[in-house]
Amino acid sequence: MKWGPSARTCVDLARGSWEAGSYASKVREAALRFVQDYNPTQELNAIDVPHTLFSIHPVDNENLVGRMTMSAKIATEHLFQFIAEACADADAHRRVQFFHMINNHPSFKTTAGYIFERFFHTWLVCKGTSQALELHCHSNDSPISNMFRPSLIIPRCREVVIAGGLSSLKNVGDSKHEMPLGWIPSHQGLAAVDAIIFTKCQWTIITLQATIAWTHSAKSTGFKAIKEKLPITFESERKWHHVFITDDEGKARSLRRQNLSELRHWKDDITIHSAVLEVRDLQITAKEMSNLEDRKVSTLASLTW
Secondary structure (H helix, E strand, C coil), rough: CCCCCCCCHHHHHHHHHCHHHHHHHHHHHHHHHHHHCCCCCCCCCCCCCCCCCCCEEEECCCCCCEEEEEEECCCCCCHHHHHHHHHHHHHHHHHHHHHHHHHCCHHHHHHHHHHHHHHHHHHHHCCCCCCCCEEEEECCCCHHHCCCCCEEECCCCCEEECCCCCHHHHCCCCCCCCCCCEECCCCHHHCCEEEECCCCCCCCCEEECCCCCCCCCCHHHHHHHHHCCCCCHHHCEEEEEEEECCCHHHHHHHHCCCCCCHHHHHCCCCCEEEECCCCHHCCHHHHHHHHHHHHHHHHHHHCCC
C-alpha cells in the first residue's frame, strides 16, 4: 500500500473515514512537522511518531543480545515525495540542516538519496528560476595546471523531455527539439542513469547520475542500451561524458576516481566527471517538485495502457 502498512490507516481509508485528498493533506502536514522539528539527538519514539509517515519494525538490539527493540522508518517511497516537497519549501538554512541530518542517519539514507535525486531533477527542469544556470564538472584527466577549472560545464536545458522508456531516444535528433535538450526517465528502472543532456554547439552527450554515496557503479550494459537506441548519425558524431552529481566535494573526488572496471573497454569513448550540486544554493519549490512528479506519473501511467 502506498500509504504504508499501518492498520489504522488501512481501516480509515477502507471505511471512508478519509478521502485520498484529505489524507494526503494530513500526510503533508506530518511531513512539514518532521522537516521542521527533527533533531537527530532525539531518538524516534516508536509510540509517538506519526503513523502517517512512519512504520514500526523490530530490530536487533546490540546492547541486549537476543532482544528486539522497535524502530521507526519512513513507511513507503510514496511518502518520500511528501518529505522531499516539505524540505524544498523549508527556508534555506533549515533545508540544508535537515538534509545533512538525515543524510548522516543510517535509517534515513534511502530517504536522503531520494530527496537529492528529486532536487537534481527539479533543478534540471526549472529553467525559469534565478538559480545558477550551469554546473561545473571535474575529471581526473584534467591537467594539474587546470585542476580548479571545470573540465565540463552542464548547460541550462532549453527543453526537458520526461520519457517513458529508452525507445524515445530515437527522437532526440529531431529538429522539433530545442538544444540543449534534457531527457529524464519517468521511472528509475527505465534507464541506467538519472538524466541525459544532448547539446548542439558542443556536440556532446552527457549522462548524469545523482548520488549521495562515496562510490557508485556505472554498468556497461546500461550505456550499451542507451547507445543502441540513439540515432546512428546523431550518436556517432558526439563525445560522451558521464557525470556523477553529488552533494559534497569529498564524495565528488571519490566518485570520479573510482576504478569502474565495467567501463574499461569504453575508456576512449566515455570520460568520467563529477560535480557538486549544493543543496543550500537550490532555488526550487515544493510546487515545482510536485509538478515534475505529476509529469512522471502521467508518462508512466500511459505505458500501462
